[in-house]
Amino acid sequence: MSKLVVTNKETIRKLNKWKKLIHNLDDYESYLTVRDVNQIGRRHWIYCPIQKLHVHLLSDGELRAYKKLLLQKNIVRIFSQYALDLDETLDISVSLNLIHPRNWQTNVAHVMTTDLLATYRNKEGKEYRIAYTFKYWDQIYKLNTKDEVERINKRTWQKFEIERQYWKRRDVEYRILTERDATKEEAWNFDYFQLAYDFETNIDELKQFCVAFIQAWIVSPRAELQVLLKSLSVALNHSFQRAQSLFQFSGLHNLLPVNINKFIRLFRPVELLL
Template sequence: MSKVKRRTEVTVNKETVTKLNKWKKDLLEKYRPYLTVRDVNQIGRRHWLFCPIQKRHVHLLSDGEYRTYKKILSSKSVVKIEEQYALDIDETLDIAIALNAIHPRDWETNLGYVMTTDFVVTYMNKSGSTYRVAYTFKYWEQIYEEVDGKVNKIKPRTWQKFDIERQYWKARGVDYRVLTERDATKAEAWNFDYFELAYDFKASKSELTEFAIGFVEAWLSAPHKWLQDHFKTLAGKTGKSFQHIQSLFQYMGLHNLLPINCDKHIRLFRPVELEL
């Protein structure tokens, strides 16, 4: 039988505690991620970008995290997204012991690492109340395998870490979910980037309504036409520029005001699909 790990086997140094406490103090003024792209020495693409919607710099540690961030941000019910969110190390150490799991650590020094959750998202429901959901992103092939049509979990050590996170958030009444690139595709991220170009665009409610009616009518009459052809048609009918019409479409997509199918890349030289 395996013995329960004693907490003293993993220690925490002063520098780790100081960094974590400073991060907690900083949160009293505004959010900042515990980890940034500068802190992570790993192979792969990282993204340090300014988000015009959250109006702050965002640090995403892989292409998959980038796409997941964009997918979550596209939801109408999202209030805020907090990435690279630190977990209290005293609590995660206790959870690891209770689960008979090894806490993330430097295997040479046995110094514990502060665990982070990739995204902690605050949503607002229809009644106006807010709730949070915690998400971890991992590439599908890093945690699953498919054998004879059956999907199995692999990398037990990784799932141990997920279990520690899940218990941490459960104690706070927060749902915890593991996402992969199958939950946030390249096309969805591409489309949101395209829509986001119109973030500062201004239009009246009446103009948006007029455009929505005109675009749906044009699409219904010729659903296989290229998107740019619909823009040209509406520009000719309204006397507005092609760019203005495109900005209206992007704004509508950004704010979920048109039932646009975003499963495929939206391109000017391709048809667009509406979910009517």
């Protein structure tokens, strides 16, 4: 019979220190950082100029998921590697008759974290949260002989369930993301839009540009993006660079119905979802 999962003072001390820190949301720090993870794979420690936060993402897929969430229209903030209360996850694991994540050699419990915790604001101005876990598709699913999707890696799904129940107690929706939900195209487009994150403009100029861009696109939907921007720079008496920055800023803030599931490049047509 396995030993009882236990905690230690060092873990509790680190978790309590983090809890005190996050009371000031402007100074949020990820509980788990890239330096804490000793595993093979690409990890990303980035400074997000939009949120003005350091963000720790433990795979390329997590990075793409983070970028996709930032492009959502009603997003308020996103926290990475958000720690869950250890006493509570231990309690949940016991109630579900599941083994809590632990050091298998010492049986000391690990603090569980949610990869991305996003806060949104609805049309009425009320904020709500959604918790996201990222895993690559072939780590948790497979196709059987009938081409039906089946779950694999039972232990991973057990951990998901502990996490799901934790957020359910807080009336927070819990979702599992894979690379099929956050594509390379979306990440590429975010990087392109983000070049204009500190671009200075005003509401009137943005309205004028967006209306003119949609009208020009309706007339020539197959024109290269650079051709549309050149024509608009002339029509609106802007430089080409300013027209491009207006397009990027509008894309970043969801002011244009751009299809972000296709690579946006100057020498290609852009697709609007009208």
